[in-house]
Amino acid sequence: MLLLVFPAGIAAAFFGLQLPQARSGGERRKLSLKLVRDRHIASGVTFLLAVVAVAVIGGFASESLPDGISTDVHGAGALLVFVLLAISTALVSLKPLKRLSWSRFVHSLLNGTVLAVLALQFLSGAVILKQLWQVG
Numbered sequence: 176m177l178l179l180v181f182p183a184g185i186a187a188a189f190f191g192l193q194l195p196q197a198r199s200g201g202e203r204r205k206l207s208l209k210l211v212r213d214r215h216i217a218s219g220v221t222f223l224l225a226v227v228a229v230a231v232i233g234g235f236a237s238e239s240l241p242d243g244i245s246t247d248v249h250g251a252g253a254l255l256v257f258v259l260l261a262i263s264t265a266l267v268s269l270k271p272l273k274r275l276s277w278s279r280f281v282h283s284l285l286n287g288t289v290l291a292v293l294a295l296q297f298l299s300g301a302v303i304l305k306q307l308w309q310v311g
Contacts, residue, residue: 180229183222184290190215226256244306249299256292259285
């Protein structure tokens with residue numbers, strides 16, 4: 176998760192934060208709107224694929240855990256991440272939604288929330304690993 180999800184999410188956030196500057200041309204050096212948007216989309220898609228890959232691998236791995244180890248909180252967090260990402264992606268991908276004046280703001284807010292939930296997921300995963308260490 177640390178090597179795949181967080182770097183892709185941080186890259187998507189970085190390029191996403193550059194988009195308003197590129198749109199307004201307010202940066203000292205002119206940022207190409209197309210370049211920044213393409214990088215934001217590419218890193219966002221990488222982030223989505225990384226989240227899905229980690230969740231699928233983690234889901235299969237959790238099936239083989241000993242009975243005393245609970246992954247309910249971790250699983251609920253993963254479901255929350257998927258729901259938030261689905262709504263966020265729809266807001267900027269579907270034409271009727273992306274025309275709404277508030278869709279970019281909510282997209283940013285939801286993605287920030289996703290990164291916060293993923294940080295909690297990381298801590299939850301550490302608790303699961305600690306339980307595994309104590310059992311084994």
